Amino acid sequence: MSFTVTGSQTVGPFFHVGLAGLFQSDMTRAVRPKPDTTVLNIRGRVIDGDGNGVPDAMLEVWQVETGGFARVPTDADGVFSFTTVPSPFLSVTIFMRGLLRQLHTRIYLSDGSPTDDPVLRLVEPARRGTLIARPIAGADSHLEWNVVLQGEDETVFFEC
Amino acid sequence: MAELTEEPRFRPVQPGTQPPHLYPDYKSTVKRAPTKPLVVIPQTLSELTGPVFGREAVGPSDHDLTAHHAGEPLGERIIVTGRVMDEDGRAVPETLIEIWQANAAGRYAHKIDQHDAPLDPNFAGCGRAMTDEQGVYRFVTIKPGAYPWKNHPNAWRPAHIHLSLFGQAFLTRLVTQMYFPGDPLLPFDPIFNSIPDERARYHLVSKFDWDTTTPMTALGFRFDIVLRGRDQTPWEK
Numbered sequence: 001m002s003f004t005v006t007g008s009q010t011v012g013p014f015f016h017v018g019l020a021g022l023f024q025s026d027m028t029r030a031v032r033p034k035p036d037t038t039v040l041n042i043r044g045r046v047i048d049g050d051g052n053g054v055p056d057a058m059l060e061v062w063q064v065e066t067g068g069f070a071r072v073p074t075d076a077d078g079v080f081s082f083t084t085v086p087s088p089f090l091s092v093t094i095f096m097r098g099l100l101r102q103l104h105t106r107i108y109l110s111d112g113s114p115t116d117d118p119v120l121r122l123v124e125p126a127r128r129g130t131l132i133a134r135p136i137a138g139a140d141s142h143l144e145w146n147v148v149l150q151g152e153d154e155t156v157f158f159e160c
Numbered sequence: 161m162a163e164l165t166e167e168p169r170f171r172p173v174q175p176g177t178q179p180p181h182l183y184p185d186y187k188s189t190v191k192r193a194p195t196k197p198l199v200v201i202p203q204t205l206s207e208l209t210g211p212v213f214g215r216e217a218v219g220p221s222d223h224d225l226t227a228h229h230a231g232e233p234l235g236e237r238i239i240v241t242g243r244v245m246d247e248d249g250r251a252v253p254e255t256l257i258e259i260w261q262a263n264a265a266g267r268y269a270h271k272i273d274q275h276d277a278p279l280d281p282n283f284a285g286c287g288r289a290m291t292d293e294q295g296v297y298r299f300v301t302i303k304p305g306a307y308p309w310k311n312h313p314n315a316w317r318p319a320h321i322h323l324s325l326f327g328q329a330f331l332t333r334l335v336t337q338m339y340f341p342g343d344p345l346l347p348f349d350p351i352f353n354s355i356p357d358e359r360a361r362y363h364l365v366s367k368f369d370w371d372t373t374t375p376m377t378a379l380g381f382r383f384d385i386v387l388r389g390r391d392q393t394p395w396e397k
Contacts, residue, residue: 007363008335009351062206089206149192157199
């Protein structure tokens with residue numbers, strides 16, 4: 001090995017200037033869903049160590065089975081949302097001001113039998129829930145999944 | 161276990177070459193850095209693949225940030241070019257690079273930038289390019305100005321250009337910042353100094369380059385970018 005991987009730096013507070021061109025919240029575009037395909041709406045909030053929403057964060061979401069991709073910024077309250085088609089899980093990369101190096105996690109779209117999953121199995125059972133999207137009561141096909149950066153309910157982040 | 165593949169794995173990140181999540185000198189990390197250890201997971205198909213953007217993502221003048229408006233932006237016109245490669249020096253061809261930056265006065269064309277410096281009606285500060293078959297990219301822009309921020313008393317960010325790259329997999333994704341040689345602010349900047357290894361840190365400083373400098377037109381700076389590379393030894397089952 002002869003070259004060192006370039007160091008990561010924060011996206012900073014002004015990333016919209018360069019990255020908004022590829023903001024897209026509809027991951028179903030990759031599969032051209034038929035009228036009877038279930039479309040899932042995923043919604044959540046990025047929350048800092050004081051419990052405040054993070055207004056200058058961005059998520060990128062990758063679904064390997066369909067090639068679906070989303071890039072969504074958070075709003076003034078730290079809220080993001082996107083749509084996708086059902087699959088076991090989504091891969092997520094998180095960027096924000098104050099984050100020198102991106103975070104990597106997953107959203108599992110059902111809590112069927114997580115112990116069958118080779119990645120979930122590596123997470124201590126008490127923290128697995130942070131990776132699972134929860135149905136929003138009264139709203140069909142709407143799921144909630146939050147990014148909690150610090151504390152008791154801190155989201156599990158991965159390294160690989 | 162359908163998720164596992166026999167594609168070569170990406171090498172682990174070398175210690176010291178990447179910033180920690182918590183770096184208290186950069187104050188915003190304190191309430192945003194995870195406090196629990198990251199969970200190490202195997203590289204599955206989801207990490208060994210990633211979104212692919214083709215040439216259609218890039219318009220013919222997207223690489224020239226001085227050509228997006230009716231007039232020329234103010235400032236020193238520069239060319240920024242370099243090669244995107246993996247850890248073995250192999251080219252990363254046909255990959256998308258997005259950049260953004262402040263104008264020559266140190267002001268971003270962004271609604272939350274309150275720095276008391278003028279906007280430039282001829283400069284939006286964003287560009288895109290694809291690397292070619294040899295991994296080479298090229299942007300034409302103006303040299304961004306330094307600007308103040310509120311991290312600590314009398315804090316100023318050194319001049320920099322933000323870069324975002326996808327590479328060929330989820331694991332090669334990189335967002336970084338390119339700095340300029342000889343900038344007196346570099347030793348005082350906590351974002352730059354968050355990279356522990358000094359050599360790795362100074363890789364983020366571009367090099368002035370006569371071969372790129374164009375007579376009567378623009379100064380040239382070289383900035384090579386290295387993305388995570390795959391191990392060549394076959395994966396043992």
